[in-house]
Amino acid sequence: MVGAFEQALLALMIFVIMLGMGASLTPRDFWLALKRPYGLMIGVVAQYGIMPFLGFLLITLLPLPQAIAVGVLIMACMPGGTTSNIFTYFSKGNLALSVLMTVTSTVTGVILIPIILVIYATALELEIPRENIIITLVLLLVPVAIGMGLRKLNANVGAVTEVMGSALALFFILFIMISWVPRNWQFLLTTTPATYVAAIGLGLFGMIIGYGFARALRLHPRNARTVALETGIQNGPLAIAIIAFTFAGDEAQSYMAVPALYSLFIVIVSTLVTLVFRRANTAAEQKMPDSLL
Amino acid sequence: MEHPERPWTAFYRAGARAEIAAPAYRNLPDLIRSVAETYGRAPAFTCVLPNGMNGTLTFAQVDEMSDALAAYLREVAGLKQGDRVAVQMPNCLSFPVAAFGVLKAGCVLVNVNPLYTADEMARQFADSEPHALIIVDMFADKIPAATAGHPIPNIIVTRVAEFLPAMPRGIVGLVQKYWDRSVAPIQLAHVRLPDALAAGRAHVAEGRVEVDGYHQGVTGDDVAVLQYTGGTTGVSKGAMLTHANLILNMEQTMELIEGVEKGKEIALTALPLYHIFAFTVNLLGFYWLGARNILIPNPRPLTNLKRAFENYRITWMSGVNTLFNGLMNEVWFQDTPPRHLKFASAGGMALQTSVAQRWEAMTGRPVLQGYGLTETSPVLTFNPLGKTREGSIGVPVPSTEIACLGADGTPVPQGEPGELAARGPQIMAGYWKRPDETAKVMLGDWFLTGDIGVMDPDGYVRIVDRKKDMVVVSGFNVYPNEVEDVLAAHPGVLECAVIGVPDEGTGEAVKAYVVKSDPGLTAEALRSYCKEHLTGYKVPKRVEFRDELPKSNVGKILRKDLRAEALAQMAAE
Numbered sequence: 001m002v003g004a005f006e007q008a009l010l011a012l013m014i015f016v017i018m019l020g021m022g023a024s025l026t027p028r029d030f031w032l033a034l035k036r037p038y039g040l041m042i043g044v045v046a047q048y049g050i051m052p053f054l055g056f057l058l059i060t061l062l063p064l065p066q067a068i069a070v071g072v073l074i075m076a077c078m079p080g081g082t083t084s085n086i087f088t089y090f091s092k093g094n095l096a097l098s099v100l101m102t103v104t105s106t107v108t109g110v111i112l113i114p115i116i117l118v119i120y121a122t123a124l125e126l127e128i129p130r131e132n133i134i135i136t137l138v139l140l141l142v143p144v145a146i147g148m149g150l151r152k153l154n155a156n157v158g159a160v161t162e163v164m165g166s167a168l169a170l171f172f173i174l175f176i177m178i179s180w181v182p183r184n185w186q187f188l189l190t191t192t193p194a195t196y197v198a199a200i201g202l203g204l205f206g207m208i209i210g211y212g213f214a215r216a217l218r219l220h221p222r223n224a225r226t227v228a229l230e231t232g233i234q235n236g237p238l239a240i241a242i243i244a245f246t247f248a249g250d251e252a253q254s255y256m257a258v259p260a261l262y263s264l265f266i267v268i269v270s271t272l273v274t275l276v277f278r279r280a281n282t283a284a285e286q287k288m289p290d291s292l293l
Numbered sequence: 294m295e296h297p298e299r300p301w302t303a304f305y306r307a308g309a310r311a312e313i314a315a316p317a318y319r320n321l322p323d324l325i326r327s328v329a330e331t332y333g334r335a336p337a338f339t340c341v342l343p344n345g346m347n348g349t350l351t352f353a354q355v356d357e358m359s360d361a362l363a364a365y366l367r368e369v370a371g372l373k374q375g376d377r378v379a380v381q382m383p384n385c386l387s388f389p390v391a392a393f394g395v396l397k398a399g400c401v402l403v404n405v406n407p408l409y410t411a412d413e414m415a416r417q418f419a420d421s422e423p424h425a426l427i428i429v430d431m432f433a434d435k436i437p438a439a440t441a442g443h444p445i446p447n448i449i450v451t452r453v454a455e456f457l458p459a460m461p462r463g464i465v466g467l468v469q470k471y472w473d474r475s476v477a478p479i480q481l482a483h484v485r486l487p488d489a490l491a492a493g494r495a496h497v498a499e500g501r502v503e504v505d506g507y508h509q510g511v512t513g514d515d516v517a518v519l520q521y522t523g524g525t526t527g528v529s530k531g532a533m534l535t536h537a538n539l540i541l542n543m544e545q546t547m548e549l550i551e552g553v554e555k556g557k558e559i560a561l562t563a564l565p566l567y568h569i570f571a572f573t574v575n576l577l578g579f580y581w582l583g584a585r586n587i588l589i590p591n592p593r594p595l596t597n598l599k600r601a602f603e604n605y606r607i608t609w610m611s612g613v614n615t616l617f618n619g620l621m622n623e624v625w626f627q628d629t630p631p632r633h634l635k636f637a638s639a640g641g642m643a644l645q646t647s648v649a650q651r652w653e654a655m656t657g658r659p660v661l662q663g664y665g666l667t668e669t670s671p672v673l674t675f676n677p678l679g680k681t682r683e684g685s686i687g688v689p690v691p692s693t694e695i696a697c698l699g700a701d702g703t704p705v706p707q708g709e710p711g712e713l714a715a716r717g718p719q720i721m722a723g724y725w726k727r728p729d730e731t732a733k734v735m736l737g738d739w740f741l742t743g744d745i746g747v748m749d750p751d752g753y754v755r756i757v758d759r760k761k762d763m764v765v766v767s768g769f770n771v772y773p774n775e776v777e778d779v780l781a782a783h784p785g786v787l788e789c790a791v792i793g794v795p796d797e798g799t800g801e802a803v804k805a806y807v808v809k810s811d812p813g814l815t816a817e818a819l820r821s822y823c824k825e826h827l828t829g830y831k832v833p834k835r836v837e838f839r840d841e842l843p844k845s846n847v848g849k850i851l852r853k854d855l856r857a858e859a860l861a862q863m864a865a866e
Contacts (some may be wrong), residue, residue, distance in 0.1 A: 036628075155341075156348075
């Protein structure tokens with residue numbers, strides 16, 4: 001993932017993914033979020049309270065090399081990923097809430113991510129390129145805004161963009177497998193199990209803690225499932241993009257290890273969790289006549 | 294405007310006609326053409342899919358496309374005036390094109406429920422003997438079995454995303470084919486709707502045919518639609534609705550509607566257009582108003598309606614009790630109830646008082662309940678805006694008379710319950726090929742509805758119940774609707790149905806089937822709640838909790854299914 005072509009491709013993919021996220025939104029969604037700030041707070045706490053702390057714990061408890069640790073921290077501090085919306089959809093969660101949490105965490109992330117990164121990096125004595133991250137985050141808001149505009153302009157263009165964005169988020173996994181995995185095959189074979197534990201645990205534990213947190217706040221199970229997926233699923237492409245644009249050469253490859261592994265494994269983790277959630281939902285769904293077509 | 298013998302005309306909006314002597318158009322094709330000429334390039338129909346993908350046809354486009362289909366049916370398929378054409382599809386842009394095209398060809402439209410099983414289709418085809426079938430691809434796999442005994446010579450296949458822009462159409466096509474696997478390859482000889490239109494268009498363009506000529510000889514008294522009904526009694530029969538029936542009923546209903554602006558409304562059509570309520574009120578009525586009709590192919594789950602509510606300023610919607618109740622249980626709907634809604638109209642089944650009250654509290658706008666049957670095109674009564682009477686189906690629409698008849702067929706004293714009979718220009722011409730069945734429901738020119746109702750002195754009608762659903766407990770009449778209304782108002786009850794079951798002590802006893810919204814609800818608690826609101830003999834003797842209730846395709850709860858179950862259950866004991 002060092003070539004200029006791959007960097008451009010990565011930037012383009014992030015752009016389209018964010019465009020798709022914007023296209024799923026209307027200004028009304030923001031208004032609603034402000035109307036129910038409680039839900040918003042839960043999202044922010046889950047995303048920037050629970051996840052970074054989970055990352056901190058993993059780094060502290062696991063024997064990880066410096067470069068891997070930086071990857072874990074960046075990954076843990078990322079906003080929610082758009083794939084969470086897809087899994088929320090399939091797990092019959094609250095799609096509106098999921099979209100909203102993804103968006104608010106992306107928007108508030110511009111300010112919160114650098115602050116949190118600096119705090120934890122200082123505590124862990126890690127080097128983090130702060131400015132670069134801020135710029136990338138601000139730039140991200142541009143496609144989100146364009147996406148919203150597209151939807152407003154034409155619902156069809158909006159819907160198509162949304163589908164493309166979601167599809168691309170999954171296609172991204174393929175991109176990593178083709179582009180990153182072969183080049184780092186040796187690394188994947190030789191790295192310690194701790195790296196894998198961190199990459200898989202971040203998502204899995206994130207979901208479990210997120211669910212417990214939401215249930216403790218007495219959220220409806222449907223919303224709790226949404227919060228769980230939203231907490232555990234981070235914006236992997238964004239972490240990889242930030243690293244690709246910040247570091248160079250072999251250095252980037254090892255920083256990228258956890259975000260890349262995370263992105264691969266989160267699909268499996270989310271699928272399993274979605275299957276569990278779907279089962280839980282079947283009983284609770286509002287029954288409509290079979291044929292009110 | 295007051296009519297001496299019809300005191301209810303005093304409730305009509307100012308300027309409304311109490312009497313509509315003759316239809317405003319010679320036949321439905323004339324109406325379709327005339328409206329299209331007025332609104333031309335304004336959007337007429339917009340099909341909205343769950344993810345917001347959509348397609349729109351203008352009045353002029355629908356007019357041109359239905360011309361092309363009419364030309365295809367007459368010139369290529371070789372149909373004649375009066376031939377039946379079955380149309381079987383959910384709400385989509387093809388529906389108005391197909392329905393209008395069939396009518397313009399001078400043919401008779403046979404609406405078929407797309408979810409019918411092959412057996413049900415076969416029975417309806419055997420009875421109506423259609424010369425052509427226009428069907429959506431998702432259900433085309435049932436054609437071979439359904440037409441085994443009665444082959445249909447012309448089959449035209451369309452799809453839900455028909456006439457949407459290429460990109461969304463392609464995506465929906467891929468999803469249906471590979472993800473849902475809801476579209477199977479079609480084995481029979483058929484033509485695709487766009488190809489049929491192209492073929493028909495060629496005839497029109499070359500000036501060889503004059504589409505208006507096809508229906509030159511069609512008068513108001515000719516049958517326009519065969520609308521099948523009777524699913525709730527067993528024998529399915531086709532009500533022959535004439536051009537005049539439908540035009541007049543649409544006019545009768547619109548005459549009482551207040552506060553709408555022609556050419557400016559955006560109406561939500563979530564109910565299926567193959568059902569008579571949506572057919573007359575939404576397809577014909579909204580079209581005639583120049584409204585933009587938002588067509589929802591499948592409102593289930595109800596989140597499928599979310600994008601439609603977000604992306605369009607819905608000013609008017611029609612629904613049934615189940616739809617209104619369901620919407621109000623959706624979080625997104627509670628958060629952002631439609632802001633531009635003027636009112637909603639309800640029909641198809643009894644609107645529960647508690648649902649009507651909650652709807653008005655949530656949206657700030659009333660649900661106006663109307664009443665009618667397939668045989669009456671369908672509207673007989675409607676609640677005028679601002680003058681709704683709780684629990685009432687409103688007053689008779691213009692040119693319509695309602696009487697309450699006793700068992701001997703003579704009117705009962707004012708204020709007493711009797712079988713509702715109706716007289717007016719919207720009463721069907723009879724059942725297709727079933728004079729015996731027609732004779733059972735007609736008393737002179739009065740149509741017997743089979744519903745028990747009471748009329749206030751000033752003309753407001755309340756439905757007490759279906760005649761055959763009435764429960765007789767120790768000689769007292771219990772009307773299930775009344776008991777259901779009480780049950781539905783309990784906060785722990787999501788849905789309910791009440792029937793009569795044989796009882797050794799009282800002849801019949803009241804039994805309630807309940808879907809809980811509060812898992813902690815017990816039968817005892819529910820019974821003691823009923824005792825506070827109902828006389829002793831009306832309180833359900835038995836309460837059974839269910840996960841869901843059997844429903845018809847428009848969401849009507851099927852008491853007959855519950856009755857059959859209860860009887861089988863008791864026989865087994």
